[in-house]
Amino acid sequence: MVAKDTVIIGAAFREGMTPRSMRNNKGYVRGFDVRTGKRLWIFHTIPKKGEFGYDTWEKGSAEYTGNTGVWTQITVDEQLGLVYLPVESPTSDFYGGHRPGNNLFGETLVCVDLKTGQRKWHFQLVHHPLWDMDISSAPILADITVDGRLIKAVAQPSKQGFLYVFDRVTGKPIWPIPERPVEVGDVPGEWYSPTQPIPTKPPAYSRNGVSIDDLIDFTPLLRERAKEIAEKYHLGSVYTPPTVSKLERPLGTLTLGTASGGTNWPGGSYDPETHVAYLYACNSCIEPIGLVPSPKEISDLNYIAGTAGKEVEILRGPGENAGADSQRPPKKRPRSQWVPLNIDGLPLVKPPYGTITAINLDKGEFVWQVAHGETPDVVRNSDLLQGLTIPRTGQETYNVGTLVTKSLVIAGEAQVTTTADHPRGAMLRAYDKATGKEVGAVYMPGPQSGSPMTYMVHGKQYIVVAVSGGPYSGEYIAYTLPSEGE
Amino acid sequence: MVSAFGALSAQAPAESRSVWDGVYTEEQAKRGEPIYQKECASCHGDLLTGGESAPPLTGGAFQANWNGLTLGDLFDRIRKTMPQRAPGRLTRQQDADVLAFLLSVNKFPAGKDELYRQSEMLKEIRFETKKPATKN
Numbered sequence: 050m051v052a053k054d055t056v057i058i059g060a061a062f063r064e065g066m067t068p069r070s071m072r073n074n075k076g077y078v079r080g081f082d083v084r085t086g087k088r089l090w091i092f093h094t095i096p097k098k099g100e101f102g103y104d105t106w107e108k109g110s111a112e113y114t115g116n117t118g119v120w121t122q123i124t125v126d127e128q129l130g131l132v133y134l135p136v137e138s139p140t141s142d143f144y145g146g147h148r149p150g151n152n153l154f155g156e157t158l159v160c161v162d163l164k165t166g167q168r169k170w171h172f173q174l175v176h177h178p179l180w181d182m183d184i185s186s187a188p189i190l191a192d193i194t195v196d197g198r199l200i201k202a203v204a205q206p207s208k209q210g211f212l213y214v215f216d217r218v219t220g221k222p223i224w225p226i227p228e229r230p231v232e233v234g235d236v237p238g239e240w241y242s243p244t245q246p247i248p249t250k251p252p253a254y255s256r257n258g259v260s261i262d263d264l265i266d267f268t269p270l271l272r273e274r275a276k277e278i279a280e281k282y283h284l285g286s287v288y289t290p291p292t293v294s295k296l297e298r299p300l301g302t303l304t305l306g307t308a309s310g311g312t313n314w315p316g317g318s319y320d321p322e323t324h325v326a327y328l329y330a331c332n333s334c335i336e337p338i339g340l341v342p343s344p345k346e347i348s349d350l351n352y353i354a355g356t357a358g359k360e361v362e363i364l365r366g367p368g369e370n371a372g373a374d375s376q377r378p379p380k381k382r383p384r385s386q387w388v389p390l391n392i393d394g395l396p397l398v399k400p401p402y403g404t405i406t407a408i409n410l411d412k413g414e415f416v417w418q419v420a421h422g423e424t425p426d427v428v429r430n431s432d433l434l435q436g437l438t439i440p441r442t443g444q445e446t447y448n449v450g451t452l453v454t455k456s457l458v459i460a461g462e463a464q465v466t467t468t469a470d471h472p473r474g475a476m477l478r479a480y481d482k483a484t485g486k487e488v489g490a491v492y493m494p495g496p497q498s499g500s501p502m503t504y505m506v507h508g509k510q511y512i513v514v515a516v517s518g519g520p521y522s523g524e525y526i527a528y529t530l531p532s533e534g535e
Numbered sequence: 536m537v538s539a540f541g542a543l544s545a546q547a548p549a550e551s552r553s554v555w556d557g558v559y560t561e562e563q564a565k566r567g568e569p570i571y572q573k574e575c576a577s578c579h580g581d582l583l584t585g586g587e588s589a590p591p592l593t594g595g596a597f598q599a600n601w602n603g604l605t606l607g608d609l610f611d612r613i614r615k616t617m618p619q620r621a622p623g624r625l626t627r628q629q630d631a632d633v634l635a636f637l638l639s640v641n642k643f644p645a646g647k648d649e650l651y652r653q654s655e656m657l658k659e660i661r662f663e664t665k666k667p668a669t670k671n
Contacts (some may be wrong), residue, residue, distance in 0.1 A: 173661050394598075395595075466599055473599075473604070479629075517599065518590070519597075519599075519600025520608055520609070521602060
């Protein structure tokens with residue numbers, strides 16, 4: 050991020066589900082002079098001794114815990130000279146027994162001064178993070194009018210489907226975000242926050258817990274089969290903690306709105322004229338979170354992510370093992386304990402699988418919500434659903450975002466389908482931004498990645514989309530209307 | 536009507552074959568499994584369910600990606616781009632064996648003959664998600 054004379058840089062780490070150690074580098078954020086390269090400031094996302102928040106790391110755990118970086122987009126208000134830092138989880142994603150306490154500034158929105166890096170205000174979205182709810186997308190600047198009062202606000206989309214809205218000067222929530230009691234787990238050595246902050250407005254825009262009522266219900270038989278799978282897990286609402294994975298059950302906690310739920314790196318869109326935010330969300334990105342004792346040769350943590358009966362392995366992130374440090378993968382592992390989280394390919398939870406939600410930020414209320422994406426082939430063609438009429442389900446993905454224009458909200462699909470209307474491909478869809486009604490769709494040969502963008506050349510508007518996936522190699526495709534006479 | 540259609544397809548020319556016609560052998564899929572586990576599983580998962588860095592190689596999204604293409608297209612994708620850290624390192628035989636393993640995990644039926652090792656010939660075999668009504 051470059052703002053005025055300052056270059057701001059965060060840090061990205063390897064995947065934190067199965068770290069080799071509780072000790073890791075810290076994801077500090079640094080500001081540099083754009084002309085000289087001189088470092089102007091550093092913000093300690095894990096406070097040093099004597100700094101504010103150090104005492105939220107009990108037993109000296111701030112000394113050795115790492116991660117807690119800012120890997121996603123940073124937002125700056127140049128006029129106010131303020132920087133908004135969306136901070137990720139500390140080491141490790143799903144087990145916090147080696148870092149007792151609330152762990153500031155893990156999963157915290159931090160506002161710092163652009164020139165000095167001094168903290169102005171902060172709000173921790175999740176105390177003592179245990180669900181990989183990295184703040185994963187850009188904070189959205191929004192000048193809104195609430196009860197007749199003009200407010201410079203910042204709105205933070207999240208994996209857990211809450212849109213957190215603050216006064217971006219003071220950090221005060223626009224609508225109350227009270228602490229509510231949450232379930233406390235029993236993983237040996239874990240430390241639990243008894244409460245979490247839950248926004249009163251706007252309502253959650255995607256699922257962030259799993260109950261029996263969320264399971265597939267096209268037919269009573271499908272619901273029964275889904276229950277058989279779900280009963281192997283611990284279920285609960287938002288912030289239900291992970292469990293130790295046991296063969297006799299639970300295999301773990303079945304979660305939605307965690308590692309890959311809600312809004313991820315593509316982020317949301319905001320319309321400065323109408324004060325409406327548009328958010329794509331994965332409403333079906335189900336994540337079983339189980340913990341297993343870590344073999345000493347794998348990690349020095351007491352517990353890491355895993356499933357009972359399955360050999361513990363390091364989970365890899367993008368780009369890993371692609372260079373000189375690549376290692377031989379471990380030997381063959383038994384597959385006996387694997388429980389597929391689908392029913393003959395059908396998603397375990399009911400639709401909508403992915404949504405776009407329009408939220409009025411003056412009122413903190415939904416304007417509309419639609420299922421985004423064609424019903425997947427596996428659902429449309431399922432023998433188990435013959436004779437049923439199923440409304441468009443949307444699609445499961447955490448890799449797409451929206452574009453808002455003067456009149457439209459535009460977003461492509463992240464899955465390929467083959468229908469009577471189009472050959473194997475994905476659609477780029479346009480919705481009336483006032484109503485959510487689809488007003489048009491064009492064919493793309495492959496699925497969208499990230500968000501579309503729009504630009505003008507010689508008075509002509511283009512929409513460009515990054516397309517890739519499956520058999521289709523990555524490329525940008527630009528769309529425009531035919532010129533007169535074409 | 537059904538049996539007449541079945542008889543027709545039994546005599547059908549090579550270009551009308553699909554993944555439902557028993558285009559690999561169980562033996563070959565068994566040979567492919569350890570190669571998959573060694574070369575592919577660290578990114579695509581030991582159960583082919585994918586990961587943050589690689590897509591799943593089984594299930595609805597995978598099948599939708601390749602539906603309507605040919606085994607030659609899938610074979611070429613493997614041959615030219617995989618394994619990611621050393622594309623093209625595996626032999627054609629190994630690539631074909633891994634492909635046979637993928638087909639078996641995706642519940643396409645095994646047959647009497649092994650998969651071809653030439654993309655041109657594999658391009659004659661259609662990847663179809665939906666089981667034809669006349670096949671068992």
